[in-house]
Amino acid sequence: MSSRNLTADRRFAYALMLRRDGDAEAAADVLTQTLELVPDWPEGRFALAETLAEAGRKYDAIPVYEAYLALDPADSMGAAVKLALLTEVAPAAMPEAYLRRLFDEYAPRFEKALREKLLYRAPELLRAALDEVQPEGTFARVFDLGCGTGLAGVVLRERAAWLGGVDLSAAMVKGARDKNIYDVLTVGDMVAALNTMDEQCDLIVAADVLTYVGNLAAVFTAVRQRLTPGGLFAFTVQRHDGDGFVLGAEHRFSHGRNYIEALSAQHSFDVSVLRPAVSRQEKGVDVPGLLAVLRAN
């Protein structure tokens, strides 16, 4: 991260060191001086907001996050999420630029981290649920939303005559492409991909993807329009025990069971499976989730 001003870069490095050593107040002072030299540097502004929040100065941090957003409206650092957590007003979804940056950076270590540290098993849970609901035959067209590096594709391939996938992150899609199991892969937003697709699908899956979207109405609408009658929508979400959806400190949304049931009814789905399931851990602890298979009626 460089501001292209040597003095500012030096001050910035010093501020980071102070912050690492636990002196967020002093770090915030140095960052404020740094920004006098480079007022339009988005990453510097973001770092100041982070540092103020870390120092417990929530009301000072909020306008600085807002100033960052004015400099980088695409929000590649994820300020909207931080603001949402500080103001306790959940946004409808994570900003695309933030997710792209997050997963582009995560891609090289994604599978190892998920499988070994987080004990990730959403693809296997989805496959088992699909085998229960529809034990026989292959699906003619399967589409994998937020396919990532293709872990769900691996377990679904043998049940799919045609398998497509989409993901926001080009680096994640490269991982999926290297597996040579998808018929078509695209980089982009899942709702846009569904809305521009020519053919109908008989299975659409989203393994650990809807956790990055709070309000799922647009996803449900787009999926329902793209499914053949009787087609299946299979996904995992993180669960919370209240209504609607909430945003967690780890920047992932959790959804209530009632919310999924209400959306299913609104979008003409029959619920074939909707049950508690754990598809990953966080810091060694099981994360409560829901496993769903809905049938378009």
Ligand SMILES: C[S@@+](CC[C@H](N)C(=O)[O-])C[C@H]1O[C@@H](n2cnc3c(N)ncnc32)[C@H](O)[C@@H]1O
């Ligand atoms: C935790 S990973 C899961 C990847 C894969 N489904 C799997 O089971 O390994 C979440 C993925 O969702 C993607 N994603 C999040 N929001 C998206 C959106 N709106 N459209 C497309 N992909 C999205 C991210 O880029 C990331 O690769």
